[in-house]
Amino acid sequence: MTGVFVTAGCGFLGRHLADSLLLMGHRVLIEEQDTPNRPDYLPAAAVLVPGLMEDPAVLTTVLAEVEVVVHLLCPDRPDPLTPRLLAAMAEAGTARLVLESTLEVYGEGLYADGAGRMLVPRRRAADLEAGRWEVTGQDGQPLLPLPTPESTAPDPTGRRGQVALAREAMVRDWASAPGRQIRILRMGALFGPPHESAHPLPGAIGRMMAEVAAGSPPSVAEDGGQIRDWLHVRDAARALRLAVEHQTTPTQILNIASGRGLRSDEVARLITTAAFRYDLDPRPLGVTETGAARHLVGMPDAAARDLGFTVEHPIENSLGELAMWVRDNAVEDTQAARLHKLAMQGQLVGPGAATV
16 A cells, blocks of 8 residues: 555546545545535545645645655646645655646647658647648648657647646656656546536536537537547546556656547547537637647557556547536536637636647
């Protein structure tokens, strides 16, 4: 049994992670900034410690009781909590850290040109304004998107990727001291049912599900041709648990991904099929979030080798479950309308929200 401290443990991914850890017999302590009382959905075996980040002395005391910290924090904004956490870990002598990150640190990801040269390109603002969505080379030549391995130099183009990469840098600097061990898991776009009905539908797939539940066409950015590596939340939780359990993993940074992608409009059609709304077609918005990638798929080979991780919940087999969750929990039209409005404004919210 391993003592594990989970930050943001009451969030979308944190709830599933707590279940996965407890099921395997680990002792789990959960920190959550915005939860003053114990939520009903937490298993009795999990210890909720709200607001720890505000009291460094108490945080240090708690961290001294665990062997591993799993740091989950949505990479949407500057992060004052990670420096506090790392300082407290150093004070407590807690030497192992697993960090959630995102494939978005790669920006557009890896491409090959006609001569077989590998590169990480960027899309030009003039092309996007003209509705030319595909990534091209400097001379306008077509490029072939490839699954992106961990050896690819990060080049984030959006806010989420930039904040996540800054957090990675802090963690890697902390791990430069002797005896400390880190695992950074760069994850695909999360989807799946929330752990409890009180939690809103997360991410781009959650938004499209809410739109369909409200009788609206699922909206997709650009022309619907964006490709993402979609990752079920239970697969993400299992990968984090495996990282906790594998102390001898040689690789610091691992892609947690399927290695294959689907277009956003294909996903939208799978959603309407799962919800039996065959009358609703995907509706391209023709706009893009600043810095959003066109094609972003992670190469998962290192995670399979070092953690034994492979995807168990492919998206094609998992959307029916989410549609049933929406039906059983009576997702309100107000939520769908709010998310639809944000999508129209290019202000997508939640884990994986930059992937429409």
